Amino acid sequence: MGRVLVFDVWGDxxxxxxxxxxxxxxxxxxxxxTALCGLIGAILGYGKDDYILPLSKDQVSIAVGLLCPVKKxxxxxxxxxxxxxxxxxxxxxxxxxxxxxxxxDPRFRVYFSHCDPSVQGKLRELLIxxxxxxxxxxxxxxxxxEFKYVGEYEAAEEQPERPEYIYSAIPENRILDMVFExxxxxxxxxxxxxxxxxxxxxxxxxxxxxxxAKPIKARVKSCLHLETGERIVFL
Numbered sequence: 001m002g003r004v005l006v007f008d009v010w011g012d013x014x015x016x017x018x019x020x021x022x023x024x025x026x027x028x029x030x031x032x033x034t035a036l037c038g039l040i041g042a043i044l045g046y047g048k049d050d051y052i053l054p055l056s057k058d059q060v061s062i063a064v065g066l067l068c069p070v071k072k073x074x075x076x077x078x079x080x081x082x083x084x085x086x087x088x089x090x091x092x093x094x095x096x097x098x099x100x101x102x103x104x105d106p107r108f109r110v111y112f113s114h115c116d117p118s119v120q121g122k123l124r125e126l127l128i129x130x131x132x133x134x135x136x137x138x139x140x141x142x143x144x145x146e147f148k149y150v151g152e153y154e155a156a157e158e159q160p161e162r163p164e165y166i167y168s169a170i171p172e173n174r175i176l177d178m179v180f181e182x183x184x185x186x187x188x189x190x191x192x193x194x195x196x197x198x199x200x201x202x203x204x205x206x207x208x209x210x211x212x213a214k215p216i217k218a219r220v221k222s223c224l225h226l227e228t229g230e231r232i233v234f235l
Contacts, residue, residue, distance in 0.1 A: 002113065004226060005120055006150040007127050008067060009039065010107035013075075014138030015100055019192065019201075026101045027139070029070045030169055030209055032191040033235040034201075035139055036062050036110060043126055043147070044119070045133030054119070057194040057203070061234040063111040063168040063224075066213035070187075071104040106138060109150070111168060111224075111232050124152055155224040158231070165215035166223060168232035172206040177219040185211035193235055207235065 016028040016035050031039070037060075041051025053059075078095040114120040126132060127149035136145040163179045172188060180186065186208060193203040210216050223231045 004155045005112040009147045011138045013143045014103040014106045016139040034192045039136045042134040042136040043132040061113045063232040063234045065109045065168040067107040069212045073104045153226045163217045163219045167215045167230045169209040170233045174220045179217040
């Protein structure tokens with residue numbers, strides 16, 4: 001497989017809107033792959049309409065794992081009509097108050113591998129220097145993301161013959177067998193995986209993870225074994 005770039009992202013709040021919610025937006029418990037592409041694209045300097053193709057599924061492999069338990073809160077936000085000219089915003093009197101479901105104190109570990117070594121190298125240098133071209137966020141622009149470089153590690157692809165601990169979220173279609181252990185809370189969410197250039201979703205997938213940030217013991221079709229000892233599955 002080659003080398004996998006690993007970094008952590010976190011913040012005070014995050015919101016990754018579930019596609020089937022409207023007036024009371026609910027959030028996914030972990031960032032969908034599409035949201036991770038947007039965050040990585042911001043660090044690399046891709047515009048919001050330019051990152052989709054360079055970070056498409058055939059160009060880059062991404063996995064994500066929880067580093068702290070999932071906590072959700074509901075907060076009310078006042079929304080205004082942004083179709084007006086920005087110079088007129090101060091004149092707006094009416095507000096629409098919406099209750100948002102948010103992730104509180106989220107922290108994730110991201111695993112990244114790009115087919116172009118120059119792109120991976122650029123991201124590595126930006127992470128090491130703690131720099132970004134655009135401001136990365138956790139779903140919505142007001143929830144700014146902090147990030148930290150962890151390392152770049154050799155990884156070998158495996159087809160395990162028995163259940164092993166997987167430290168990332170796992171697409172359910174990659175699971176052959178699972179060991180359900182005590183004191184674990186297993187969650188499955190169907191989320192977008194890949195988008196077309198017009199931002200329409202090409203692929204959805206049911207993704208399994210453990211709510212308290214514990215690894216899942218499962219036999220999967222294939223996984224990557226990092227030199228750190230972690231096993232991961234790309235989304």
